[in-house]
Amino acid sequence: MFRFLKKKIKKAKETIAEKAIEETPEEVKKSGLGISEKKLEEFLWQLEIDLLESDVAMEVAEEIKRDIKKKLVGVSRKEARKIVEKAIRDAIYRILKESEGDFFEEIKSKEKPIVIMFVGVNGSGKTTAIAKLAWKLKNMGYSCIIAACDTFRAGAIEQLGKHAENLGIKLIKHDFGSDPAAVAYDAIEHAKARHKDVVLIDTAGRMQTNINLMEEMKKIKRVAKPDMIIFVGDALTGNDAIEQAKKFHEAVGIDGVILTKVDADAKGGTALSIAYTIKKPLYFIGIGQEYDKQIPFKADWMMKKIFGEENN
Ligand SMILES: Nc1nc2c(ncn2[C@@H]2O[C@H](COP(=O)(O)OP(=O)(O)O)[C@@H](O)[C@H]2O)c(=O)[nH]1
Ligand SMILES: [Mg+2]
Numbered sequence: 001m002f003r004f005l006k007k008k009i010k011k012a013k014e015t016i017a018e019k020a021i022e023e024t025p026e027e028v029k030k031s032g033l034g035i036s037e038k039k040l041e042e043f044l045w046q047l048e049i050d051l052l053e054s055d056v057a058m059e060v061a062e063e064i065k066r067d068i069k070k071k072l073v074g075v076s077r078k079e080a081r082k083i084v085e086k087a088i089r090d091a092i093y094r095i096l097k098e099s100e101g102d103f104f105e106e107i108k109s110k111e112k113p114i115v116i117m118f119v120g121v122n123g124s125g126k127t128t129a130i131a132k133l134a135w136k137l138k139n140m141g142y143s144c145i146i147a148a149c150d151t152f153r154a155g156a157i158e159q160l161g162k163h164a165e166n167l168g169i170k171l172i173k174h175d176f177g178s179d180p181a182a183v184a185y186d187a188i189e190h191a192k193a194r195h196k197d198v199v200l201i202d203t204a205g206r207m208q209t210n211i212n213l214m215e216e217m218k219k220i221k222r223v224a225k226p227d228m229i230i231f232v233g234d235a236l237t238g239n240d241a242i243e244q245a246k247k248f249h250e251a252v253g254i255d256g257v258i259l260t261k262v263d264a265d266a267k268g269g270t271a272l273s274i275a276y277t278i279k280k281p282l283y284f285i286g287i288g289q290e291y292d293k294q295i296p297f298k299a300d301w302m303m304k305k306i307f308g309e310e311n312n
Contacts, residue, residue, distance in 0.1 A: 001287075002268030006306045008050035009088060016043045016068075017084040021077060034080025037073050044069055055238035055269030057277050060095060067091035089307060095272060096299035101256055101281020103296065104140070107198070110227045113145070113191035115199045117184075117224060118258075119217055119248050120232035122153065122205025124241070125260030125286055129232050130200045131163035132286070132294035133258075138167060142197040147187030148173035149180035149220060152204035160202055167291075170196075180204065180216060184224040201226065214251040221252050228255045230283065233274060235265040242270065242277050249278050260286035263293070271302060 020035045020043045028036040044065045051061040071087040072080060107114050118126045127150070134144045146164050148171055150156035157173050164171035172187035184201050191199045201224060206213045221229065231254045233241035241259070248254055257275050262285040265271070275282035275297075282297040295301075 001262065001265060002271070002302070002305050003266045004054040005051075005056075005268030005272065008047070008054055009092070009306055012043070012047040012050065013085050013088055015046070016040070016072070016088075017081055019043070021080055029077060032076055034075050034077035035072055040069060040072055051269065055267040055273075057239060057242050057269070057273035060269075060273035060276055063276075064088075064091045064095065067094065089303070092272070092306070093299060093303060095276050096302050099272075099275035099282045100297060100299055101275075101283050103256065103281075103283040106256075107228070112195075112197050113188065113199050114197060114228075115188060115201065115224055115226040116228045116230060117201040117203065117220060117226040118230050118232055119203055119252065119254070120205060120234075121244055124205065124232045124234040124237075124244075125258075126150075126205065126232045127156065127160055127163070127202055128289065129230075129258045129260060129284070129286060129294060130160075130202050131167065132291050133284070134163070134167055134169050134200055135291035136294070137198055138169065143195075144169050144198045144200060145187050145191045145194075145196050146171050147184050147199060147201045149183045150202050150204040151176055151178050151180050151183065152206065156202075156204070181219045181223040184220050188224060199224075214247075217248070217252045229253060230256050230258055231278075231280075232258045232260060233270070235259050235262045235270045235285075238267065238270055242274050245274055245278050249280070254278060254280055256281045256283040258282075258284045258286065258294070259297070263287040268302075268306060271297070 020039045024036045024039050048061045048065050068087045068091050120126050137144050148157045148160045161171055172190055174183050187199050231245050231248050259271055284294050285297050287293045
């Protein structure tokens with residue numbers, strides 16, 4: 001996980017602490033400064049490219065660069081060496097910390113049934129994320145209903161049906177090709193009648209540029225009036241996932257993010273930047289196919305992965 005990002009950050013730490021200081025002209029050093037602004041710019045430029053190559057979103061890479069620069073320009077030579085690592089760490093930690101959110105705390109205060117709608121392109125991992133969350137919610141004592149509103153993709157209803165059966169959770173479904181908003185409506189009515197706690201609405205994917213898809217999402221939203229809309233993105237698609245998140249956010253408004261397939265993500269930039277880019281929390285990350293492989297996103301967890309010594 002995050003091998004790329006880890007390597008790039010390590011490189012930045014070393015080059016700024018060694019080369020940027022060494023290569024700062026004598027006359028600047030004599031004035032007591034550790035790194036000249038020009039030298040620092042050069043190395044931060046390289047860091048920015050490295051971050052972009054690790055799937056970090058442009059605006060996030062720039063923010064990190066600005067943050068580091070603020071801390072390092074004008075410090076003494078002795079100080080510079082000491083604070084390079086801290087400056088880089090702090091810049092990244094601030095972004096990660098802002099990405100945190102407590103999903104379970106968030107739903108606690110909501111009136112039941114709590115309706116949660118999941119959106120995202122085909123294959124991003126919506127159905128799996130719903131099954132994992134339903135498993136978790138059930139273990140926490142919430143009663144759940146799942147609404148099979150992906151009536152578009154062949155096999156989608158059966159896939160969800162299998163999960164529902166495994167988990168012992170009621171699935172509300174109509175036929176393939178039917179109106180997804182009607183399925184959502186039925187599921188919510190069912191939940192109200194049976195005093196269920198949570199309704200999880202699965203939706204169809206296709207492409208985020210597909211106008212029909214966005215219209216369909218808006219219609220489901222109008223009918224279901226969800227308490228929360230969660231965008232599900234695939235970490236492996238990098239900046240695409242971030243662009244998708246923005247598109248869905250524009251169309252229906254997103255309250256939080258689940259990033260899937262993080263277990264297979266060698267880069268790491270998507271996890272670092274997706275929530276920060278749309279200013280919504282990254283509630284969970286998917287780290288495998290099993291039900292228990294979806295964990296709340298924590299800044300400290302990711303810091304350990306990208307600054308820690310262990311090789312993963
Ligand atoms: N390795 C891994 N695979 C995942 C994860 N989440 C989903 N998948 C796989 O990604 C594929 C697409 O998932 P699915 O839930 O059907 O996506 P949907 O089209 O958005 O509903 C499936 O083969 C899942 O098993 C994850 O966190 N890690
Ligand atoms: Mg699906």
